[in-house]
Amino acid sequence: MPAPQPARLRGSDLLRLGGSGLRARPLRAVLSALGIAIGIAAMVSVVGISSSSRADLDEALAELGTNMLTVSPGNTMFGETATLPDEALGMIERIGPVTSATATGKVDGARIYRTDQIPAGQSGGLSLLAAQLDLLATVNAELARGAWLNAATARYPAVVLGAAAAQRLGDVPSVYIGGRWYSVVGVLQQVALAPELDNAVLIGWDAAKQYLAFDGHATTVYTRSIESQVEAVRAVLAPTANLESPDEVQVSNPSDALLAQRAASQAFNALLLGLGAVALLVGGIGVANTMVISVLERRAEIGLRRSLGATRGQIRTQFVSESLLLSLLGGVGGVLAGAAVTLAYATSQQWPTVVPLWAVGGGLAATLVIGAVAGLYPAIRAARLAPTEALAAA
Structure with missing residues (x-):
């Protein structure tokens, strides 16, 4: 007769087991979840407020023309002023990252x-x-x-x-x-x-x-392009405007505002990574501490379940699932709280409200990783307890 095999735990069984452990000590579960929630809320709110502030800064810098380049004729090899070909504007408009392009031409000999x-x-x-006709839209000009x-x-x-x-x-x-x-x-x-x-x-x-x-030749071509592609667009503007003589074309450099914008973006990213890591570390320590104490207090339960046929793997799975559930509850609460804080603060500052999806998804994923890591050691420790040892310690 074959030896009996232990029953396999289904997902619903694990959910009930993890939930029963939390319901047995609701105050401790709430306080532990609150620790996780505070950490995640701090991360989401910092990311959200910083992203909202950066969005406001980006709008202000965009008004300074961070993505605008100008093309104008240079000099020929003989030192004379060159001219842009008639098709220069049309060719520049065909560059993929260019969102708009327009031109002005100097009318020589006309006095006003x-x-x-x-x-x-x-x-x-x-x-x-x-x-x-599209000059105003490209250069952000307005009528008095x-x-x-x-x-x-x-x-x-x-x-x-x-x-x-x-x-x-x-x-x-x-x-x-x-x-x-x-x-x-x-x-x-x-x-x-x-x-x-x-x-x-x-x-x-x-x-x-x-x-x-008027001879119809443009003397200045204004271009606006995708900000991340400004340098790439600049590299191809001269040969695009004048394929035969690109050396006779002058292209402006990206504005200093674009460099300032990217420096600010890098500073924000470094700040977010640092604060987010600290918040998650604090939350993970809180969950690990809760689970270790839970194992010490529930030795009798562990010994009873082992004596009734529960395997070590099932004991490990039970405590890991409990840790995951605890972390997930705290993570969901933290994400909601962080989004609410971001909305309130951004509204008070008249900023656009931005809560990046990666922060929400990353916060929830981080809580699951924290729950798994923080619950793994207590789960292994609980699984190693022999039934007699656990019952005797109780």
Whole structure:
């Protein structure tokens, strides 16, 4: 007759066993779970508050043009000013990480006057630029008053004044350029990302060609790209803009704000890793301490179960499952508490609320790892107790 085999514990059995151990000592279980919850809540809240603060910082730095690069013609090998090919803008727009691109072109020989009575030599030094219709969106420019050029006005004698140009010319309904009056349809606010536009008068691309003999070549191409790909985009801008002569193309360097943003991101990451590790270590010590005391106090239970046929493996599994359940309860409570703290603080600071999913998932996963590690030694110790020894110690 074959020897009887011990019954296998199902998942529901392990859940009941682990739960019964916690229900037998509810106050201790609550305090132990609270220790885990505080550690996880501290980690999640620190991560959430730091991420929310970083999101607010990223928005502020984005306004400084961290992902904007400019392309302009350089010099030829003979020292003359080069020109960008007509297809330069279209080719740049095809670069994958580039999210938007637009251009302005300097209209040579055109002088801008407030009235037709001003002597020719007193133009005020303002520049006339032909502009693409999507210029405002790319450089984050806003209107002080009036309207921007559209598909209709860009073909007719109409202009938009930069902030400094408007101050010099005054509140005029029209300006005199090249023997023709041009209606002023709008005035820009100061443009932080492209200050050269402040001293410019902007005219539609087609109107500049029709009325002022504009050659159609862009003199500045503004590009915005995915921030993580700015350096990669910069590396290909020159050959993309002018495949035959990339040395005749000048490309701006990434802004210092981008470097500041990445330095801040690295500092935040180091801080989060350090604080999270300390919080999890404290929680793990609390669970391990609880489980060790639980084994010492429950020797009689262990001895009785062993005498009724429970194997050492089943004893180990029981205590590990109890430790996992205790840690998981604390982890769930900690995640919820940390998210609530993040929401409250971010709202009070008028920040965007950001609780990274990796922090939530990592917090729960960490509690399970902590529970398994912290409960493993007490579980092995409990399984090693012989039934007679356990019952005699009780």
